[in-house]
Amino acid sequence: MNIYSEVILDHYRYPRNFGSIKDPSKRSVLFNPSCGDKIELDVIFKKDKVEEIKFRGQGCAISQASASILTDHVLGKAKDELKKIDKEFMIKLLGIELGPNRIKCALLPLEALHKLIS
Amino acid sequence: MDIKSLKSDFPIFKNIPSLVYLDSTATSLKPKSVIDKEIEYYEKYSANVFRGVYKISEKATEEYEETRKIIADFINAEKTDEIIFTRSTTESINLVAYSLGRKIINQGDDIVTSIMEHHSNFVPWQQLALENGATFKVIDITDDGFLDLDFAMLDKIITKKTKILALTYISNVLGTINPIKKIAKAVKSINPKVIVVVDAAQAVPHMNVNVQDLGCDFLTFSSHKMLGPTGVGVLWGRYELLAEMFPFNYGGEMIQEVYIDKTIFKSPPHKFEAGTPHISGVIALKEAINYLKRIGMDHVRAHEKKILHYAIDSLETEYGKKIKIIGPRTLENRAGIVAFTFAGYHSHDIAQVLDEEGVCIRAGHHCAMPLHNRLGVNASARASFYIYNTNYDVDMIVNGLKKVIKILG
Numbered sequence: 001m002n003i004y005s006e007v008i009l010d011h012y013r014y015p016r017n018f019g020s021i022k023d024p025s026k027r028s029v030l031f032n033p034s035c036g037d038k039i040e041l042d043v044i045f046k047k048d049k050v051e052e053i054k055f056r057g058q059g060c061a062i063s064q065a066s067a068s069i070l071t072d073h074v075l076g077k078a079k080d081e082l083k084k085i086d087k088e089f090m091i092k093l094l095g096i097e098l099g100p101n102r103i104k105c106a107l108l109p110l111e112a113l114h115k116l117i118s
Numbered sequence: 119m120d121i122k123s124l125k126s127d128f129p130i131f132k133n134i135p136s137l138v139y140l141d142s143t144a145t146s147l148k149p150k151s152v153i154d155k156e157i158e159y160y161e162k163y164s165a166n167v168f169r170g171v172y173k174i175s176e177k178a179t180e181e182y183e184e185t186r187k188i189i190a191d192f193i194n195a196e197k198t199d200e201i202i203f204t205r206s207t208t209e210s211i212n213l214v215a216y217s218l219g220r221k222i223i224n225q226g227d228d229i230v231t232s233i234m235e236h237h238s239n240f241v242p243w244q245q246l247a248l249e250n251g252a253t254f255k256v257i258d259i260t261d262d263g264f265l266d267l268d269f270a271m272l273d274k275i276i277t278k279k280t281k282i283l284a285l286t287y288i289s290n291v292l293g294t295i296n297p298i299k300k301i302a303k304a305v306k307s308i309n310p311k312v313i314v315v316v317d318a319a320q321a322v323p324h325m326n327v328n329v330q331d332l333g334c335d336f337l338t339f340s341s342h343k344m345l346g347p348t349g350v351g352v353l354w355g356r357y358e359l360l361a362e363m364f365p366f367n368y369g370g371e372m373i374q375e376v377y378i379d380k381t382i383f384k385s386p387p388h389k390f391e392a393g394t395p396h397i398s399g400v401i402a403l404k405e406a407i408n409y410l411k412r413i414g415m416d417h418v419r420a421h422e423k424k425i426l427h428y429a430i431d432s433l434e435t436e437y438g439k440k441i442k443i444i445g446p447r448t449l450e451n452r453a454g455i456v457a458f459t460f461a462g463y464h465s466h467d468i469a470q471v472l473d474e475e476g477v478c479i480r481a482g483h484h485c486a487m488p489l490h491n492r493l494g495v496n497a498s499a500r501a502s503f504y505i506y507n508t509n510y511d512v513d514m515i516v517n518g519l520k521k522v523i524k525i526l527g
Contacts, residue, residue, distance in 0.1 A: 003470065004525050013527055037464075037496065058496050060464035061526060105466060 003096045004061065011065035016072045019054045028115040032108050037063055041071075041112045048079045055112075060105050062098070067109035069093055074113065082117050085110065119417050125506050127409075129153065138477040138514045143290050143320060143455055143484075143502035145342045149409055152345055156402035167397055168371055168388075182397055185404040186387070192407050193337065194328040195354050202353040202360070202387040203400050207319040208238040210338035210353035211284070213390060214315055215242035217363040219282065222313070225251035228280045232257040232265055233492045234289040237485045239317040243284050252281070259492065263292040263445040269304050276308045283314050287321035287337075291486050291500065292445035293426075293455035295321070302333040313359070319343055322352075323410075323504070324453055325419045329354055346406035347399035353390070360386035367392035418505055422454030425503045429456050429512045436516050437461075444498060454503035457484070463522055465499040471525055472518040479515070 024042035031038050037059035044052040053074060055067040073093060074082055090110045091098065098106050125131050127149040130139075139147060165175035167182045190198040204210045219242075223229065229247045231240055233256050247254035257275060258266040265285075267275075276283065283305055288295050302314045314334040321327055323344035329337050336359075341350035355363075365372055365383055369392035374382040383389045410418065427449055433441050433456070440461040446452045460468055465481035472479055480500040483490045490497065501515055 002474075009526070058464075060466035060470075062466070102466065102470065 003098060003102065005096050007069075007095060008061065008065040011068035012061040015055075015064060015068040017054050017068065017075075018056060020056055021052055021054050024054075026116050028112050030108055030112040030115060032059070032063070032104055037105065037108060039063065039067055039108050039112050041067075041109070041116055043116055045079065050074050050077055050082070055109065059108070060102075062094075062102055063105040063108050066090070066094060066106045067112075070109045070113060079117050082113060085113070119413060119421055119505070121421075121506065121508050124413075127151070128506055131506070134476075136476045138475075138511045140477065140479045140501040140503065140507065140511055140515065142323075142343070142504035142507075143500065144480055145348065146323065146345050146504055147506060148347070149345055149406075151409060152347065152402050152405045155405040156347055156398045159398040159401050164398075166394055178397060178401075181401045181404075182395070185400050185407075188404050188407050189352060189354075192411070193322065193354060194330050196330060197357050199385070199387050200354055200357050200360065202355070202390045203395055204338075204351040204353055204390075205349055205396070206238075206351040207317060207338045207340045208351070210336075210351045211239055211315065211317065212242050213353055213366045214336050214338075214355070215246045217366050217390070218313065218359065219243075219246045220250075221362070221364060222281050223247070223250045223252050226279065227252040228255055228277065229253070229282045229284070230255045230257065230275060230280055231284045232259070232286070234259055234263075234265070234292055234294065234489050235284070235286050235486070236290050236317065236319070237487070239284050239286055239315075240488060243282065253279075256488070257285075259292070259294075259489075262447065263289075263294050264451070265294070265296055265301075267301065269300075272304050273308050276305050276312060278309055280305075280309055280312050283312050285314070285316060287316050287318040287327070288324070288453045288455075289445070289486075289489070290320050290455065291457045291484050291489055291498065293452040293457070294446050295325075295451050295453055298334060299332050306333065320453060320455070323418075324415075324422060326415045335359060341399060341403040341406065344403075344406055345409055346403035347396070349396045350399040350403050355386075357386060360390070363390075365392070366390050369393050413505060421505060422503045422507075423449055425507055425509060425512060426452060426454045426456065428509045429501065429503070429515070432512055432516050433458065433519075437519065441519075444493060444495075454507075455500065456502070457498040457500040459495055459498055460519060460522070463526055465497045467526060468499045468519070468522050471522045472515065475514065475518045475521065477511075477514050477518050 021042035025045045029040045039057035042054045053071045163174040163177040165178045167179045186201045315336040316334045318339045322339035336355045342348040372392040442459045444457045469481035
């Protein structure tokens with residue numbers, strides 16, 4: 001199965017929620033030491049719900065698409081709901097099969113998200 | 119060199135006929151004769167070394183020690199006892215940092231290395247300096263990928279305070295072949311006491327290496343990068359230095375006599391080889407060296423140089439400014455390693471798409487983060503060549519990159 005599915009490529013080429021927020025409620029930065037990838041997340045919470053979320057960073061198509069898909073998914077969701085998003089759910093959300101090395105790329109945005117609410 | 123018949127010596131090409139393996143810098147493939155030699159030990163004389171008085175233990179010991187002789191000859195060591203078996207190049211370097219470093223490094227001393235080092239020849243020295251209050255100096259590179267060394271000004275870097283200079287022979291990213299002999303000579307003329315440690319993990323598998331001619335004090339390399347089994351590293355060191363060093367691990371087979379209040383250690387090399395070693399691996403490494411000797415290291419180097427030339431030429435002709443090949447432009451100073459960045463695509467994506475075409479290349483920072491930071495890139499893709507590679511393999515990269523553009527747009 002090709003990991004560069006239509007959905008992944010679409011998010012990679014036209015990332016949703018890409019950029020930064022001027023005065024975010026919280027900001028998190030995460031590195032993937034195995035490849036030097038970096039992801040930054042900015043979020044504005046309103047009444048404990050994600051009102052706005054933006055990401056930026058350098059990374060492969062998988063990590064960039066994953067950030068785009070994840071930020072899209074969490075818009076409008078409550079903090080408690082964000083905590084419940086786990087690895088399995090994230091992989092399902094991406095809809096592709098990933099080997100042990102690329103899974104790190106795919107999960108980096110989720111780690112950044114969890115850091116945001118911890 | 120007949121590559122077609124040579125390839126038939128490597129069983130992996132029978133099992134995966136379409137395999138295009140371009141990551142020998144990480145580890146090499148293994149010929150049948152090496153695999154057979156390892157099996158021979160387990161099937162014919164699988165006893166421990168040095169312990170038994172029975173025949174199969176004597177045979178195992180004899181085979182094990184013969185490898186030491188063959189290595190000493192291969193790198194022109196003065197004495198066979200200067201060859202120490204470790205687990206890896208990494209462990210060899212750590213051994214020197216621990217057993218010699220702890221003895222000679224004091225507050226205010228300098229330890230010098232370079233920005234092009236693999237982490238294994240960087241972190242042990244950095245940590246040694248931190249632990250002992252020494253200064254850790256890092257030689258920069260020029261923009262074309264050479265060590266930034268002005269020999270007339272070398273005394274700015276190497277001083278009376280310098281205790282250790284640790285340098286790679288060949289950069290695993292840039293492919294740069296450093297002029298170790300010239301550097302060692304210049305360094306020792308400034309301060310004869312400087313210990314010169316050479317990481318030759320990318321050199322010994324690919325070219326003639328002569329430790330006495332180089333004028334260094336320690337030199338390390340790994341079996342698995344030179345057709346041999348994984349789990350065996352080699353450390354060569356000058357005997358008089360080895361004799362003065364602390365042991366590395368304490369335990370079995372490294373002792374002469376043990377009493378309740380003291381222990382007398384064996385002489386080198388056994389002082390540094392506590393515990394049961396990787397016997398089959400060491401024995402099979404001998405066959406790997408014999409295989410390389412049958413080809414001839416000059417032929418190995420010439421073959422890789424030809425492919426390197428073809429690779430740089432093909433990639434730049436096809437992709438022009440889209441591709442940025444890292445490292446020196448002169449083939450004379452460059453080993454068969456081509457790291458590159460390509461049109462803004464992430465190296466993981468390049469490697470992934472190429473993998474789907476059966477092409478194995480490396481992606482990431484290749485255990486050289488300080489170097490990638492210096493180059494101003496997060497990561498790079500890397501192809502590296504060995505005796506079993508051909509121009510066809512290069513064509514497969516060129517075609518694979520077309521697919522990268524097609525898929526990722």
